[in-house]
Amino acid sequence: xxxxxxxxxxxxxxxxxxxxxxxxxxxxxxxxxxxxxxxxxxxxxxxxxxxxxxxxxxxxxxxxxxxxxxxxxxxxxxxxxxxxxxxxxxxxxxxxxxxxxxxxxxxxxxxxxxxxxxxxxxxxxxxxxxxxxxxxxxxxxxxxxxxxxxxxxxxxxxxxxxxxxxxxxxxxxxxxxxxxxxxxxxxxxxxxxxxxxxxxxxxxxxxxxxxxxxxxxxxxxxxxxxxxxxxxxxxxxxxxxxxxxxxxxxxxxxxxxxxxxxxxxxxxxxxxxxxxxxxxxxxxxxxxxxxxxxxxxxxxxxxxxxxxxxxxxxxxxxxxxxxxxxxxxxxxxxxxxxxxxxxxxxxxxxxxxxxxxxxxxxxxxxxxxxxxx
Numbered sequence: 001x002x003x004x005x006x007x008x009x010x011x012x013x014x015x016x017x018x019x020x021x022x023x024x025x026x027x028x029x030x031x032x033x034x035x036x037x038x039x040x041x042x043x044x045x046x047x048x049x050x051x052x053x054x055x056x057x058x059x060x061x062x063x064x065x066x067x068x069x070x071x072x073x074x075x076x077x078x079x080x081x082x083x084x085x086x087x088x089x090x091x092x093x094x095x096x097x098x099x100x101x102x103x104x105x106x107x108x109x110x111x112x113x114x115x116x117x118x119x120x121x122x123x124x125x126x127x128x129x130x131x132x133x134x135x136x137x138x139x140x141x142x143x144x145x146x147x148x149x150x151x152x153x154x155x156x157x158x159x160x161x162x163x164x165x166x167x168x169x170x171x172x173x174x175x176x177x178x179x180x181x182x183x184x185x186x187x188x189x190x191x192x193x194x195x196x197x198x199x200x201x202x203x204x205x206x207x208x209x210x211x212x213x214x215x216x217x218x219x220x221x222x223x224x225x226x227x228x229x230x231x232x233x234x235x236x237x238x239x240x241x242x243x244x245x246x247x248x249x250x251x252x253x254x255x256x257x258x259x260x261x262x263x264x265x266x267x268x269x270x271x272x273x274x275x276x277x278x279x280x281x282x283x284x285x286x287x288x289x290x291x292x293x294x295x296x297x298x299x300x301x302x303x304x305x306x307x308x309x310x311x312x313x314x315x316x317x318x319x320x321x322x323x324x325x326x327x328x329x330x331x332x333x334x335x336x337x338x339x340x341x342x343x344x345x346x347x348x349x350x351x352x353x354x355x356x357x358x359x360x361x362x363x364x365x366x367x368x369x370x371x372x373x
Contacts, residue, residue: 171198
């Protein structure tokens with residue numbers, strides 16, 4: 001069997017040899033071995049529509065292939081550049097800080113939970129400050145003592161928790177070395193979060209002194225109140241003795257009463273350096289004047305042996321004027337509560353301010369409420 005355009009195949013394989021160019025002479029070829037189609041470049045050859053179509057399609061496919069290759073290279077290069085590029089404003093390199101950020105984030109999450117427990121104690125301290133003021137206005141000493149004890153428990157817990165957090169996080173070294181050290185290994189956002197936790201811990205530092213001020217102030221008010229109660233009780237006993245004509249014994253009791261007022265006056269002098277106690281001071285002055293008037297009257301009665309003399313009459317007029325002035329003044333205990341409580345209110349506001357700052361810091365750090373585990 002022969003194939004068109006090819007020389008006949010020998011029947012026996014024994015005389016096979018390679019086909020040579022002379023063997024193809026006189027036979028046409030369906031393939032152009034050199035890849036050239038001489039007929040296409042023959043001046044007399046005219047391209048048909050099939051030839052033109054094949055040429056256009058070939059050119060289109062070649063260009064399409066180059067476009068696809070160029071696009072792939074461009075996308076790959078852009079990805080590499082984007083991965084290695086960082087924001088010029090922040091200096092962030094997430095691919096370099098990711099591992100360190102993950103470790104630090106885990107630590108900070110635990111610190112924030114401890115901060116939430118600290119916030120609970122601060123909240124409780126604020127409650128005890130309000131109870132102290134309420135009990136003081138009612139002069140409820142058992143209620144005051146309960147609030148003082150509960151508040152000190154809160155303060156001790158706050159101090160211990162804040163000290164532990166600050167030591168663990170090395171917050172005291174922030175300005176000196178810590179900030180610079182963290183910046184070398186962590187992203188700016190993580191460093192900023194760390195700093196916010198430290199600031200939140202630091203915000204509770206004034207609470208110990210604030211609570212000390214509330215306790216000291218309320219204790220001072222109660223001390224003044226006790227002095228006034230002692231004076232009034234001894235003064236009442238002295239008046240009974242004087243009414244029965246026992247003036248020497250009345251003077252002895254009056255001296256004890258005056259000592260109690262003197263003690264209250266010393267306390268008021270100390271308080272005046274920190275707060276306005278003008279009403280209390282006025283009442284103490286008028287009370288001292290009343291005691292002096294009674295002392296003068298009773299001594300005049302002793303000297304006159306109970307008879308009305310000019311000295312006794314003058315002493316009576318002086319005692320009456322002192323009594324009218326005292327009756328026209330504010331109640332002593334009311335003055336104590338109003339003036340001393342005013343200073344305590346400032347300390348209470350400071351506690352509430354610290355509480356608000358800590359609550360806001362927690363909300364910023366967590367985006368919501370954090371519950372301690």
